[in-house]
Amino acid sequence: MTLKLHNTLTRQTDEFTPLSDKKVTLYTCGPTVYDYPHVGNWVAFIYWDILVRTLLSAGYTVERVMNITDVGHLVSDADEGEDKLEKGARREGKTAWEIAEFYAEDFVAGMEKLGLLPPEHLVKATDFIPQQLDLVRLLKEKGYTYQTTDGIYFDTSKFTAYADFARLDLDAQKAGARVEANDQKRQPWDFALWKFTPAGEKRDMEWETPDDLLELPKLTDDEKQGADLNGVKSGDFDKRVVRESEQQEEITSETSQFFADAESQRQDPRLATYVPSTSQAARVTTGAGSSNEEVIMGFPGWHLECSAMAMSILGPTIDIHTGGIDHIPVHHTNEIAQSEAASGQQFAHYWIHNNHLKIDGTKVSKSLGNTYTLQDLDGKGFSPMDLKLFILQSQYTNEGNFTFENLTAAQHRHANWRNYAALRHQTHDLLTDDDRKNDDPDHKSLQAAASAVREALMNNLNTPEALRVVDEALGSLEAVPLSSIHQHGLMQLLEAIDELLGLQLLQTTPDIDDEAKKLLLERERARETKDWQKSDELRDELAAKHIHVRDTPHGVIWGYS
RNA sequence: GGCGCGUUGGCGGAGCAGUUACGCAGAGGUCUGCAAAACCUCGUAGAUGGGUGCAACUCCCAUACGUGCCUCCA
Numbered sequence: 001m002t003l004k005l006h007n008t009l010t011r012q013t014d015e016f017t018p019l020s021d022k023k024v025t026l027y028t029c030g031p032t033v034y035d036y037p038h039v040g041n042w043v044a045f046i047y048w049d050i051l052v053r054t055l056l057s058a059g060y061t062v063e064r065v066m067n068i069t070d071v072g073h074l075v076s077d078a079d080e081g082e083d084k085l086e087k088g089a090r091r092e093g094k095t096a097w098e099i100a101e102f103y104a105e106d107f108v109a110g111m112e113k114l115g116l117l118p119p120e121h122l123v124k125a126t127d128f129i130p131q132q133l134d135l136v137r138l139l140k141e142k143g144y145t146y147q148t149t150d151g152i153y154f155d156t157s158k159f160t161a162y163a164d165f166a167r168l169d170l171d172a173q174k175a176g177a178r179v180e181a182n183d184q185k186r187q188p189w190d191f192a193l194w195k196f197t198p199a200g201e202k203r204d205m206e207w208e209t210p211d212d213l214l215e216l217p218k219l220t221d222d223e224k225q226g227a228d229l230n231g232v233k234s235g236d237f238d239k240r241v242v243r244e245s246e247q248q249e250e251i252t253s254e255t256s257q258f259f260a261d262a263e264s265q266r267q268d269p270r271l272a273t274y275v276p277s278t279s280q281a282a283r284v285t286t287g288a289g290s291s292n293e294e295v296i297m298g299f300p301g302w303h304l305e306c307s308a309m310a311m312s313i314l315g316p317t318i319d320i321h322t323g324g325i326d327h328i329p330v331h332h333t334n335e336i337a338q339s340e341a342a343s344g345q346q347f348a349h350y351w352i353h354n355n356h357l358k359i360d361g362t363k364v365s366k367s368l369g370n371t372y373t374l375q376d377l378d379g380k381g382f383s384p385m386d387l388k389l390f391i392l393q394s395q396y397t398n399e400g401n402f403t404f405e406n407l408t409a410a411q412h413r414h415a416n417w418r419n420y421a422a423l424r425h426q427t428h429d430l431l432t433d434d435d436r437k438n439d440d441p442d443h444k445s446l447q448a449a450a451s452a453v454r455e456a457l458m459n460n461l462n463t464p465e466a467l468r469v470v471d472e473a474l475g476s477l478e479a480v481p482l483s484s485i486h487q488h489g490l491m492q493l494l495e496a497i498d499e500l501l502g503l504q505l506l507q508t509t510p511d512i513d514d515e516a517k518k519l520l521l522e523r524e525r526a527r528e529t530k531d532w533q534k535s536d537e538l539r540d541e542l543a544a545k546h547i548h549v550r551d552t553p554h555g556v557i558w559g560y561s
Numbered sequence: 562g563g564c565g566c567g568u569u570g571g572c573g574g575a576g577c578a579g580u581u582a583c584g585c586a587g588a589g590g591u592c593u594g595c596a597a598a599a600c601c602u603c604g605u606a607g608a609u610g611g612g613u614g615c616a617a618c619u620c621c622c623a624u625a626c627g628u629g630c631c632u633c634c635a
Contacts, residue, residue, distance in 0.1 A: 037635085041634075042635080045635080166564065168563075171563095323635075325630075326629080326634070329563090329564065329631060353635095354635065355629085356628095356634085356635065363629065365634070393573065395575085398566085399628075401573075406572065406574095408586095409573065409586075410573090411585095412584080413583095462575080464573095464583080470583095478599065527594085539597095550598045551596085559598090
């Protein structure tokens with residue numbers, strides 16, 4: 001059974017073939033940590049967790065990078081407006097660093113509550129500034145950049161495949177474009193790799209812009225002779241820059257860390273074609289020989305972060321890149337442009353995008369006040385797992401619709417599942433497999449259900465189908481005597497559900513304590529003697545302990561209430 | 562203006578060219594000391610108009626409507 005995924009590159013559901021037989025490299029665009037994540041944000045992380053679990057179940061090892069965007073994500077994705085972190089800092093009277101730390105911790109806590117597997121690399125953009133500067137340097141050396149008064153930009157006209165991924169019609173877009181705020185950009189869709197801190201402003205998060213990334217004032221036409229670099233005709237490079245970059249290549253072939261880790265890990269021969277740059281960028285100072293004593297501070301562009309982190313950790317080509325559907329036209333288009341321009345290789349083989357969640361039929365929007373967080377849901381009595389089960393009700397490619405009515409439906413289903421899980425405490429010892437062989441039909445059907453769940457996920461992460469399978473398998477335990485439930489088979493199914501869907505059914509359905517068991521027995525005796533009053537009192541006592549009693553034709557069964 | 566997605570019963574939501582899953586909710590019934598649960602039955606769902614097929618919810622085309630991204634947002 002091969003895994004199939006809907007690949008945005010091909011717009012088709014493709015069979016998944018990783019670069020390596022055993023290992024899958026995966027990059028997930030992570031959160032921008034300036035506020036609490038809302039249900040719409042969590043959708044993506046829940047689906048990608050299912051993806052990882054499915055890959056693991058298929059026998060792959062997974063190396064996943066998830067970024068924590070803690071700098072550079074502007075209020076507008078198009079390099080305009082304020083930095084979300086700096087804005088959040090002012091809102092709360094803290095520094096951007098404090099904001100980032102607080103919300104990053106909250107995000108990790110949320111992942112734990114939702115039972116999401118931790119990525120192998122959960123990395124902060126601010127910890128990868130040198131790598132990001134290296135990438136800018138590399139792009140500059142290859143002639144893909146230009147400088148404006150507010151930053152270093154990627155010249156999309158130099159990357160001819162720019163419009164391909166999102167199938168953009170740039171000419172048409174140009175015609176209908178909004179007023180362009182930055183008239184120094186050569187194309188409206190050029191994007192900032194590195195932005196300069198505006199003069200007179202002090203950001204919480206800013207770094208020195210290495211001198212060699214800056215362009216000096218333009219030279220005269222005569223002086224520019226011979227300054228072409230890599231076929232770039234622009235006169236934006238001067239002789240000094242060319243000289244410097246030549247020197248750097250000498251140094252850098254020894255010192256670069258940019259792809260070093262990835263090289264040692266993957267030993268992909270194609271990496272040999274990649275000419276690395278220096279990692280010393282952050283240490284470059286405006287010192288001797290520089291005519292410019294002013295230090296220009298700056299910060300990375302949002303798009304740059306993802307490429308730098310993905311490539312420096314996983315290598316220039318990764319298997320899967322995931323993200324929200326909104327990122328196709330801008331963020332991921334830009335990631336592809338800068339990554340592939342730098343490496344000369346395909347960046348990701350599979351681009352997997354989750355569709356958005358609507359809320360009450362309309363979009364999730366801070367201004368509409370419908371950005372429910374885990375904390376909000378908790379306040380209304382819904383657990384993180386209720387939310388997760390709700391989200392799994394629809395496939396990641398589909399637009400979901402969040403309503404409290406639907407969340408309640410998921411909550412009821414979750415409660416039912418937990419009560420089925422509790423049956424394992426109520427089957428008897430004689431059913432622990434010793435006196436029932438593995439070819440027992442009940443056992444087999446439960447095993448079949450476990451593999452049917454796996455198959456459903458292999459089919460483009462069809463979580464609704466997986467839930468249906470679980471419903472049918474667990475439902476088949478209904479209205480049969482406890483004595484005919486195959487405990488081992490039930491355990492295997494529950495383990496499979498927890499492994500594949502991460503619902504933590506086993507750990508959240510403990511056995512009842514001895515006192516409760518005693519009350520149950522007492523109640524049984526009372527019922528045998530038709531002492532209904534005592535029986536009902538005992539039932540109330542159990543209810544106070546959140547234990548619900550059902551008197552079925554096959555005996556008493558308890559559940560959680 | 563550009564690029565997308567969708568339209569299945571009260572709600573959510575799959576598969577499938579030929580008995581319309583599954584969950585939640587509703588009505589009636591059986592069972593039960595009572596309650597709950599369970600079980601049974603019911604409401605007989607596929608936007609519209611064409612096309613291809615013996616046969617279409619399922620494939621193709623068009624239309625309508627809804628909705629998302631391109632300015633908060635996964």
